[in-house]
Amino acid sequence: MVTKHDEVDVRPLTLAWVSRHLEVGERVVRAEALQGGITAEMRRLTVGTPDGGTRDLVLRSFVDPFYVGHTEDWLHREAGALTMLAGTGVPAPGPVAVDPTAAHCEYPSLLMTHLAGRTVLDDEGLETRVPLLAGQLVAIHALRPAERPRQYVALTTADTVVTPKGADAAVWAAAVDVIRRPAPPYEGRFLHRDFQPGNVLFAVPLARPAGARITGVVDWAATSWGPADLDVAHCSVNLALLHGPVWGLRFAEAYEEAGGVLAATASERLYWQVRDGLATSEEVQLVAQAWRAAGRTELTMRAVEERLDAYVTALMDALG
Template sequence: MTDHDEAAAVRPLTLAWVSRHLEAGERIVRTDVLYGGITAEMRRLTIGTREGGTRDLVLRTFVDPFYVERAEDWLSREAGALTLLAGTGVPAPGLVAVDPTAAHCEYPSLLMTHLAGRPVIDDAGVETRVPLLARQLVGIHALRPAERPREYVTLTTADTVVVPKGVHAAAWAAAIDVIRKPAPHYEGRFLHRDFQPGNVLFDVPPSSPAGARITGVVDWAATSWGPADLDVAHCSTNLALLHGAGWGQRFAEAYEEAGGVLAGAASERLYWRVRDALACSEEVQLVARSWREAGRTELTARVVEERLDAYVTALMDALG
């Protein structure tokens, strides 16, 4: 058995659980590891149908002890979000089954439908994808569910920010002072809460990158209710680290061009963007590793730290 086969193999109890949620006469004929995630193991399961065809499902499994402790909340929220999103026009997976407490599986797990497309995090074509990302996020924020998800949570504080070595110290000190202040008042919106290029699937025609289209939005485990600025800030930070500080700033403009509404005051917008950028300082190693696994091998932790420094500095410079 190859290393890939071992990594792709579904554990026995989980395999039995998945099988109970298949149609009569169906069976798993292949499993493949999906790379690029941070919190969970992801596998694509190819299901053989009794008519002789195949269809795909995706299995999310929380294995790391840190994430297992949080899995019941996250998977329950994701299951609720996928149920809510069905029929809304937002291209999200369909829920098949969930075992948030590992009552049936070795580890907490969620089974969902597979969406066509793939995350695209390369520099090439970013100018085409940014407006598409912005329009999709505006559509998510337009949802008005009958039952709101829980209020957003931010764990980063001014005292927990990890300041990388060699940064522009004055800019970082000023940025940290920004988040010492109380959060601005906001009008609540339905948030994805981890909307960024790694969680958006694209179909990109090889002969026409400009013809890219979004085929899905995945990873709804952090769905929340809060300010649109927070989702915009998170995607902006990720774009800045993937493609350079200018793209982080460009995304907010694209969001407004697509009809999205952000905080009215510049200081309020700055608060959310700085808060998200500083939160990323605590996860640079994990973020950089996931992007390298997804093919951006040049994005070492140090390179990502340097881009984060450039972005934080640009945000503070824009304040004047």
């Protein structure tokens, strides 16, 4: 998340709820908007402690009516995932409190610990960050929770794909035909399901960008059980749109170099890559808006559409 340094008010019912989950003598002294989220409103809360110090928490609230129908399930799953992740070595926030039905807050909300670091969406230092992203995803897929999350949900169908303006209609029609086929067999893994640069926090030394390290992975609301290829495909398409198609194609290689195991055949791997690429066609506007708000002002909707078209075309070229 990117911090927007302007003070904002926390809604009164929500503030009262947060206050009930603080330690004795603590109080919220500052709230800052965090930009970069698409589905939820994010706030960093600075909490004053009795000894005169401070600590930070993060408040996630679903305020958009479009998403409210899903939030009870999302927040239950995210809180459960954060509880499971504690002690695993995967750097994730710790859950503090959850109000999935807005029984106490103005909107469904999750309160969690704050992680150091920041999202990095720039091209500079990408050669260092991509292997780190790949290694972190391998570690996530190695988790074996006592209780499996729900089965993955495909985020697109052959009938909902949106072909970008100016794209080769024949190429996109062929890509849609790929996802009409039954999904390939797979060995299930614990999936983040929205693993991409916008949900990974880095510490990057100013004098030495190559010394970057991951400090956190956030937004666990979509955790599920499914093929590792699906998480890899999702990060791949995000890299392709942020940094160019070649980086989308590179990520799967980096994942394997980090010890990850993908589907056995090239056609099976490409099925998942194509599926997630096409799913992104339906939310290009939201994605582009979030990235522009985070500082990538050159990523207009048209620019992102062109990169998506180039990426899907490259995948289909690989299919032969």
